[in-house]
Amino acid sequence: MRNLDYSPLYRASVGFDRVADMLDRVMSQDLPSNTYPPYNIEKTSDDAYRISVAVAGFAGDDLNVEQRENALLISARKAKADDAATSYLHRGIATRAFEKRFTLADHVRVTGATHENGMLHVDLVREVPEALKPRQIEIASTAPAQAAIEA
Secondary structure (H helix, E strand, C coil), X not given: CCCCCCHHHHHHCCCCHHHHHHHHHHHHCCCCCCCCCCEEEEEEECCEEEEEEECCCCCHHHEEEEEECCEEEEEECCCCCCHHHXXXXXXXXXXXXXXXXXXXXXXXXXXXXXXXXXXXXEEEEECCCHHHCCCCCCXXXXXXXHHHHHC
């Protein structure tokens, strides 16, 4: 296992300690990533994103989408069906329960979710508050002091 020292990052930046902690968490995971179910992450505009998860075999009632602080949790649990009466020759559509977690950046919120054609689409938008947006700082003139020097 590899341990990285992020202290040089702290010297040159302010407020990025969470990013370094997240990198450290990702690097320390020895478990292989869970690839079920497959998903896509799209950038639909400058501040909008869409996560599409392949959920074939699940009904809308079997799915759960929840946002907790800076995390998005997508889970599914198939209601027990009477499979004893069905005899499968091949069963390739997985309907096992799953839980998928996505870490969201600050000020990203879920705006909606739709389930169509075996796909679950979760729309997200980044809304930076006005107080955090860049603003121009006016530089005050030192004209009175300059006039005193010239006199």
